Amino acid sequence: MSSMDTSNLTKETLKRMFAEGKRFDGRGLTDYRNLSIEYGVSKKAEGSARVRFGNSDVVVGVKLQTGEPYPDSLNKGNLMVSGDLLPLASPRYESGPPGFNAIELPRLVDRAVRESGMIDFEKLCIKEGELVWTVIIDVYPINDDGNMIDASTIGAIAALQSTLMPELDESGKINYEKKTKNKLPLSQETLPLSFSFFKLGDSIILDPTREEEEACDTRITFGASKWNGQLMLNSCQKKGDLPLTQAEIEKIMQIIPVKFEEINKKLKKFL
Amino acid sequence: MAKEHKRPDGRKFDELRKMIAKVGVVPNADGSAMFAFGDTVAIAAVYGPRQLHPQHMQDPSTGILRCNYDLLSFSVYDRKKPGPSRRSQEISKVTEWALLPAVDLSAFPNTVVDVQIYILQADAGTRTAGINAASMALAHAGIPMKDLVCSVALGKNDQQLIVDLTKEEEDYHEGEGATDFAIAKLANHDEWTLMQMDGKIQPERVKELLELANKVCAEICTVQTKALKSVVETGDEK
Numbered sequence: 360m361s362s363m364d365t366s367n368l369t370k371e372t373l374k375r376m377f378a379e380g381k382r383f384d385g386r387g388l389t390d391y392r393n394l395s396i397e398y399g400v401s402k403k404a405e406g407s408a409r410v411r412f413g414n415s416d417v418v419v420g421v422k423l424q425t426g427e428p429y430p431d432s433l434n435k436g437n438l439m440v441s442g443d444l445l446p447l448a449s450p451r452y453e454s455g456p457p458g459f460n461a462i463e464l465p466r467l468v469d470r471a472v473r474e475s476g477m478i479d480f481e482k483l484c485i486k487e488g489e490l491v492w493t494v495i496i497d498v499y500p501i502n503d504d505g506n507m508i509d510a511s512t513i514g515a516i517a518a519l520q521s522t523l524m525p526e527l528d529e530s531g532k533i534n535y536e537k538k539t540k541n542k543l544p545l546s547q548e549t550l551p552l553s554f555s556f557f558k559l560g561d562s563i564i565l566d567p568t569r570e571e572e573e574a575c576d577t578r579i580t581f582g583a584s585k586w587n588g589q590l591m592l593n594s595c596q597k598k599g600d601l602p603l604t605q606a607e608i609e610k611i612m613q614i615i616p617v618k619f620e621e622i623n624k625k626l627k628k629f630l
Numbered sequence: 631m632a633k634e635h636k637r638p639d640g641r642k643f644d645e646l647r648k649m650i651a652k653v654g655v656v657p658n659a660d661g662s663a664m665f666a667f668g669d670t671v672a673i674a675a676v677y678g679p680r681q682l683h684p685q686h687m688q689d690p691s692t693g694i695l696r697c698n699y700d701l702l703s704f705s706v707y708d709r710k711k712p713g714p715s716r717r718s719q720e721i722s723k724v725t726e727w728a729l730l731p732a733v734d735l736s737a738f739p740n741t742v743v744d745v746q747i748y749i750l751q752a753d754a755g756t757r758t759a760g761i762n763a764a765s766m767a768l769a770h771a772g773i774p775m776k777d778l779v780c781s782v783a784l785g786k787n788d789q790q791l792i793v794d795l796t797k798e799e800e801d802y803h804e805g806e807g808a809t810d811f812a813i814a815k816l817a818n819h820d821e822w823t824l825m826q827m828d829g830k831i832q833p834e835r836v837k838e839l840l841e842l843a844n845k846v847c848a849e850i851c852t853v854q855t856k857a858l859k860s861v862v863e864t865g866d867e868k
Contacts, residue, residue, distance in 0.1 A: 459719065462716050462720060466716065470828055474828050474829060579825060586806075589832055591830040592836070593827075594827055596825070597724070597825040598727065600727060601731060602816070602819075602821035605844075609836070612833040
């Protein structure tokens with residue numbers, strides 16, 4: 360049962376229900392499931408968090424390393440986002456080389472975080488041209504019940520906010536066992552969030568369950584954050600075989616500011 | 631608008647770089663084309679419909695479209711290591727989705743149409759030039775299509791919306807910085823098939839951006855159509 364593809368019956372039923380504004384679990388089309396965040400998944404990480412949207416569950420860890428800067432940014436630290444869709448988390452995930460979804464997920468988290476300007480990379484420079492910090496975010500779904508991208512982005516910002524820098528000796532070597540009290544240089548204003556909209560028929564929904572997500576034809580994900588008091592879109596990626604209309608895109612533009620405030624309010628409790 | 635924004639190459643905000651489009655650039659292929667936006671040059675070749683291997687990937691209800699995009703190693707200043715990267719795999723996939731709504735492969739069950747896109751020279755907007763070339767190559771190959779696909783990178787430097795960014799404009803840092811918003815749409819339908827963006831743009835300005843996209847895509851379509859027609863009229867082999 361768990362490894363079957365979405366049946367036409369499920370798809371048609373969902374299409375009909377969405378058109379009436381209904382969902383199997385009783386939510387409205389743009390309502391989120393319960394959100395919770397836990398910290399301290401691993402003491403060995405510099406920062407970590409676990410995010411749940413209903414039954415969706417993802418862990419995110421931050422590790423810090425030092426290294427040479429890139430030649431085009433000698434006075435800046437670096438960010439790397441990676442991760443894996445472990446076969447642990449879903450009957451859909453398989454071992455082996457990463458498929459498209461496993462490549463896309465960390466790339467979307469990377470772009471939402473990077474483009475928001477949340478991390479002040481210049482402050483991650485230890486010695487210009489020689490030594491800088493690299494922030495490595497790793498994302499691992501534990502249970503995929505849909506909307507992994509949005510959950511992972513929240514996991515990434517939570518893990519970043521909880522990160523404490525490890526001690527650095529005079530030769531530039533890191534002592535991971537000794538954490539300082541220093542946090543990462545993060546902007547207090549810009550909390551990047553991502554919003555993945557899914558389309559089935561003419562309906563657009565947020566925070567799908569796995570079943571809903573698989574029935575949908577098209578997804579479009581936006582990264583958004585506050586910058587100088589204004590809400591800015593920072594990243595976007597459309598996925599799927601079917602197109603969107605201009606009216607649909609314009610409608611999404613009206614939903615994002617509302618949902619940004621709503622999720623931010625919910626996050627305040629945890630961050 | 632805060633202050634007059636001047637583009638480094640002197641173009642108007644809604645002016646595309648010089649476009650060049652040619653059809654039939656790879657004689658071995660079933661269809662092929664090149665498309666250039668200024669210094670960004672893409673070539674695309676279409677092979678198929680042909681039988682799909684491995685067999686388990688075959689779909690008895692329709693042919694499938696398979697795209698591959700990559701940069702040639704010397705198309706950029708810092709040599710690109712040959713072979714697929716995460717970036718090129720992602721672009722290959724979004725290119726496939728950008729083209730799919732335009733083609734109908736239901737008459738060719740169990741087959742594949744392979745679209746190979748390579749960038750000879752890169753100055754930003756490579757995926758969009760690649761999609762424009764691929765769309766022409768598909769038409770040239772005689773694949774049933776309901777429309778051409780037109781693609782362009784729009785964006786913003788500080789507060790000024792601009793079209794068809796160069797690398798220099800992608801690296802703009804002042805004010806609100808640079809936004810790069812790549813789109814593709816069917817030329818004569820309200821069907822948006824690619825949307826990818828990085829940067830900073832207010833949600834309420836997206837509408838303005840889409841209107842701009844509609845305008846310049848019409849110009850791109852004209853160039854594509856002209857190149858396709860020229861092949862038919864001169865009586866060249868396909």
